[in-house]
Amino acid sequence: MPEKNIPDDPKDFVKGVLEGNRRILAKTITLIESSHPSHQELARVILDELLPDTGRAVRVGVTGVPGVGKSTFIESLGMMLVKKGHRLAVLAVDPSSRRSGGSLMADKMRMEKLSVEENAFIRPSPSGATLGGVARKTREAMLVCEAAGFDVIIVETVGVGQSETEVSSMVDFFLVLMLAGAGDGIQGIKKGVLELADAVAINKADGDNIDKAKNARKEYESALNLLIPSTLTWTPPVLVCSSLEMTGISEIWNIVLEHSDKMTKSGELVINRKKQAVNWMWALVEEGLKDRFHNNPDVKKLLSRITRDVEMGIKSPTVGAGELLFVLDKSRSVDKNRD
Amino acid sequence: MPEKNIPDDPKDFVKGVLEGNRRILAKTITLIESSHPSHQELARVILDELLPDTGRAVRVGVTGVPGVGKSTFIESLGMMLVKKGHRLAVLAVDPSSRRSGGSLMADKMRMEKLSVEENAFIRPSPSGATLGGVARKTREAMLVCEAAGFDVIIVETVGVGQSETEVSSMVDFFLVLMLAGAGDGIQGIKKGVLELADAVAINKADGDNIDKAKNARKEYESALNLLIPSTLTWTPPVLVCSSLEMTGISEIWNIVLEHSDKMTKSGELVINRKKQAVNWMWALVEEGLKDRFHNNPDVKKLLSRITRDVEMGIKSPTVGAGELLFVLDKSRSVDKNRD
Numbered sequence: 020m021p022e023k024n025i026p027d028d029p030k031d032f033v034k035g036v037l038e039g040n041r042r043i044l045a046k047t048i049t050l051i052e053s054s055h056p057s058h059q060e061l062a063r064v065i066l067d068e069l070l071p072d073t074g075r076a077v078r079v080g081v082t083g084v085p086g087v088g089k090s091t092f093i094e095s096l097g098m099m100l101v102k103k104g105h106r107l108a109v110l111a112v113d114p115s116s117r118r119s120g121g122s123l124m125a126d127k128m129r130m131e132k133l134s135v136e137e138n139a140f141i142r143p144s145p146s147g148a149t150l151g152g153v154a155r156k157t158r159e160a161m162l163v164c165e166a167a168g169f170d171v172i173i174v175e176t177v178g179v180g181q182s183e184t185e186v187s188s189m190v191d192f193f194l195v196l197m198l199a200g201a202g203d204g205i206q207g208i209k210k211g212v213l214e215l216a217d218a219v220a221i222n223k224a225d226g227d228n229i230d231k232a233k234n235a236r237k238e239y240e241s242a243l244n245l246l247i248p249s250t251l252t253w254t255p256p257v258l259v260c261s262s263l264e265m266t267g268i269s270e271i272w273n274i275v276l277e278h279s280d281k282m283t284k285s286g287e288l289v290i291n292r293k294k295q296a297v298n299w300m301w302a303l304v305e306e307g308l309k310d311r312f313h314n315n316p317d318v319k320k321l322l323s324r325i326t327r328d329v330e331m332g333i334k335s336p337t338v339g340a341g342e343l344l345f346v347l348d349k350s351r352s353v354d355k356n357r358d
Numbered sequence: 359m360p361e362k363n364i365p366d367d368p369k370d371f372v373k374g375v376l377e378g379n380r381r382i383l384a385k386t387i388t389l390i391e392s393s394h395p396s397h398q399e400l401a402r403v404i405l406d407e408l409l410p411d412t413g414r415a416v417r418v419g420v421t422g423v424p425g426v427g428k429s430t431f432i433e434s435l436g437m438m439l440v441k442k443g444h445r446l447a448v449l450a451v452d453p454s455s456r457r458s459g460g461s462l463m464a465d466k467m468r469m470e471k472l473s474v475e476e477n478a479f480i481r482p483s484p485s486g487a488t489l490g491g492v493a494r495k496t497r498e499a500m501l502v503c504e505a506a507g508f509d510v511i512i513v514e515t516v517g518v519g520q521s522e523t524e525v526s527s528m529v530d531f532f533l534v535l536m537l538a539g540a541g542d543g544i545q546g547i548k549k550g551v552l553e554l555a556d557a558v559a560i561n562k563a564d565g566d567n568i569d570k571a572k573n574a575r576k577e578y579e580s581a582l583n584l585l586i587p588s589t590l591t592w593t594p595p596v597l598v599c600s601s602l603e604m605t606g607i608s609e610i611w612n613i614v615l616e617h618s619d620k621m622t623k624s625g626e627l628v629i630n631r632k633k634q635a636v637n638w639m640w641a642l643v644e645e646g647l648k649d650r651f652h653n654n655p656d657v658k659k660l661l662s663r664i665t666r667d668v669e670m671g672i673k674s675p676t677v678g679a680g681e682l683l684f685v686l687d688k689s690r691s692v693d694k695n696r697d
Contacts, residue, residue: 066674074671159676213585214550242581246552293669300668303679308647329639330632332413335405337498340642351690 029064036069039168041140048160052145066159069166074292076108076165076172077279080186082212083196085177088222090129091262092196093173097133099268100171106138108164111175112157112182113144140169151306154185158299161189187215188295191288192275196222199235214247216255218274225261232259252285253278317350318343368403375408375506380479383506387499391484405498408505413631415447415504415511416618419525421551422535424516427561429468430601431535432512436472438607439510445477447503450514451496451521452483479508490645493524497638500528526554527634530627531614535561538574553586555594557613564600571598591624592617656689657682 032050035043050062083089093109100107109130133139142160147153161172176186187193195216213219219239224232239257247255256274260267282288312318325342328334334342371389374382389401422428432448439446448469472478481499486492500511515525526532534555552558558578563571578596586594595613599606621627651657664681667673673681 063677063680067677070671070674155676159674162674211550211553214553238580238584241577242584245577245581246585293671296668296671296675297665299675300665300678300682303675304651304682305644305648307679307683308651309644312643312647326636326639329635332409332632332635335409335498335501336635336638336642337494338402338406339639340646341402343639343643344646 027061029061029068032061032065033068036065036163036167037072041167044140044163044167045142047163048142051159051163052156062159066162069163072166073162074165076161076170077275078161078172078174078190078192079275080174080176080183080190080193081196082176082183082186082193083222087196087198088262089175089196092220092222092260092268093175094130094133095262095265095268096272097130097139097173098136099265099272101133101136101138105171106140106169107133107171107173108140108142108161108167108169109133109173109175110142110157110160110164111144112150112154112186113175113177140164140167149306150181150185151302154182154189155303157186158189183212183215188298191282191291192217192278194271194275195219197235197239198223199228199231213243216243216247217253217278218256218258218271219243220258220260220267220271222260222262224259224267225264229259235259252281252287312343312347315347315350317346321346366400368400368407371400371404372407375404375502376411378507380506383479383502384481386502387481390498390502391495401498405501408502411505412501413504415500415509416614417500417511417513417529417531418614419513419515419522419529419532420535421515421522421525421532422561426535426537427601428514428535431559431561431599431607432514433469433472434601434604434607435611436469436478436512437475438604438611440472440475440477444510445479445508446472446510446512447479447481447500447506447508448472448512448514449481449496449499449503450483451489451493451525452514452516479503479506488645489520489524490641493521493528494638494642496525497528522551522554527637530621530630531556531617533610533614534558536574536578537562538567538570552582555582555586556592556617557595557597557610558582559597559599559606559610561599561601563598563606564603568598574598589626591620591626651682651686654686654689656685660685 032043032047036047047062047065050058050065053059053062081089081093097107097109130141134141145153145156145160147156157174161174164172172190174186174190176182183193193215195213195218197219199221221232221235221239236257236259243255243257258267258271258274260271262268279288282291313322321343325334325339329336329339371382371386375386386401386404389397389404392398392401420428420432436446436448469480473480484492484495484499486495496513500513503511511529513525513529515521522532532554534552534557536558538560560571560574560578575596575598582594582596588594597606597610597613599610601607618627621630652661660682664673664678668675668678
């Protein structure tokens with residue numbers, strides 16, 4: 020049980036994290052992931068103390084549908100980075116893990132070389148009731164890893180849900196992995212994910228697959244050029260790589276660095292991170308407001324009936340929403356009288 | 359003043375709308391657009407009565423950046439539909455109208471032929487403090503037009519903001535107008551808009567522009583095919599048209615009908631509309647919750663300071679959100695004590 024034997028003085032945690040103590044880093048993240056109120060309060064205090072020491076890593080999101088080779092790619096990239104002297108943390112946002120009980124990287128063996136490296140820290144997806152909850156924990160874990168001196172953070176996610184938007188809103192660079200010739204069109208990747216991409220990489224460009232990958236690169240280049248507006252600072256490139264043969268991996272890293280450099284010089288990196296922080300706060304406020312709404316006993320009583328009536332066209336959405344909000348407001352004034 | 363001389367018996371409104379009385383239709387929409395509580399209450403009662411008589415129109419959204427020729431296109435399509443015996447209502451969602459004081463279609467002269475047709479009803483964008491407010495009013499106006507017997511509703515919007523998502527969430531078919539050779543890439547259209555498209559039409563395919571339009575059609579076809587997943591029922595086609603020469607307009611209408619037919623047969627039309635209604639209710643509930651939050655005097659006092667601290671990285675988003683929600687909850691319990 021990782022919650023056991025945790026010291027309750029936040030100072031010990033802060034000191035340990037800043038010294039890069041892996042055991043204390045892991046325990047701090049466990050506190051962040053815990054749903055126990057006292058753990059959450061402790062985590063809040065620790066995080067607030069660590070905040071001035073965060074923000075110095077390159078934050079990279081990696082997505083792609085199952086089978087695209089995300090774990091192998093991250094291991095190849097990670098091993099290269101560690102050899103270059105970087106300290107790398109790999110985190111995951113996998114909202115499906117709450118259903119299956121498993122996790123994107125629960126089996127660390129999928130990154131067996133990287134997981135034994137001293138300068139790599141791999142953490143599977145936290146479990147959580149909502150994607151927002153999972154993403155919040157991952158975002159905070161990212162900050163703690165930065166305070167612990169990791170200078171590259173990779174956040175892995177699956178390319179089939181809403182989690183990409185959450186991940187792209189916590190990283191500086193968002194990489195979408197694709198496969199060549201895995202079928203027509205978009206290979207099951209969710210609408211809108213490619214629009215978040217700062218780069219697209221056609222993975223598994225090895226063996227018989229090289230020509231197919233190069234053709235796919237051209238196709239994606241012209242499609243992205245037509246459909247996805249580039250900014251003054253950045254036009255998302257399309258690359259090919261093979262995690263197996265370790266080709267194209269350093270080119271991808273160079274693109275990440277080039278992006279980071281341009282965005283830093285243009286001032287957009289700072290602006291983006293400020294925006295991300297404020298948006299994040301708003302997302303949490305909205306989540307909190309929705310929780311209060313859904314947990315209201317009077318709302319609970321009416322919700323399913325009203326939803327059904329709106330769905331069936333018996334009640335207009337405006338009337339349905341009005342009734343629910345009226346019940347919420349009235350319920351509060353009843354509370355007042357009870358006091 | 360359109361608010362003057364409005365009878366206060368909802369039955370008169372309901373009867374008038376169902377009889378297709380244009381004056382009463384217009385006054386009902388004015389009630390919907392009014393911010394006066396008694397008008398809103400009256401509108402709510404009327405809308406609830408009309409609800410069983412809504413839902414029988416084909417709902418089409420049309421978007422495109424300024425200069426793409428939206429108004430001329432809608433007039434051409436509208437004149438064709440009226441000649442075919444349809445009754446057409448044209449509404450607009452233009453959130454910019456609240457700033458400029460103007461409106462997408464404030465100048466009805468832009469559709470001078472259509473605006474004098476007996477079987478066409480043109481209504482400019484309502485004004486409103488928020489896009490959500492503008493869109494809500496337009497959605498309700500759409501329902502009233504359906505009850506008044508209009509069998510085609512066109513909702514016009516500009517292709518540069520968030521309004522496309524709102525409009526696509528209230529229509530069955532979403533058409534994106536583009537221009538050929540107006541510059542590289544996406545011609546200023548907002549990221550994600552093309553992903554909402556059920557069809558793309560390259561407008562102004564006339565004169566010297568025909569070949570360019572046909573080339574653009576091919577380019578968009580392959581790009582959409584690569585980037586935008588089609589469903590089992592529908593693959594968004596790319597068409598060319600000229601509102602000036604009236605070419606391609608009937609082809610576009612045939613596509614709308616084909617889509618409507620396929621979606622009806624597959625059952626998706628009904629499912630989509632149910633989803634749209636429930637999503638709409640949720641959007642209204644969320645808007646109401648946010649209003650209550652922003653109007654709370656204690657939240658107001660702290661909001662800008664906390665937002666700034668989060669933006670500057672002095673406070674984590676989690677702590678900022680927690681403080682705001684704490685203040686909201688405390689403020690409610692203070693209210694209780696005051697009672």
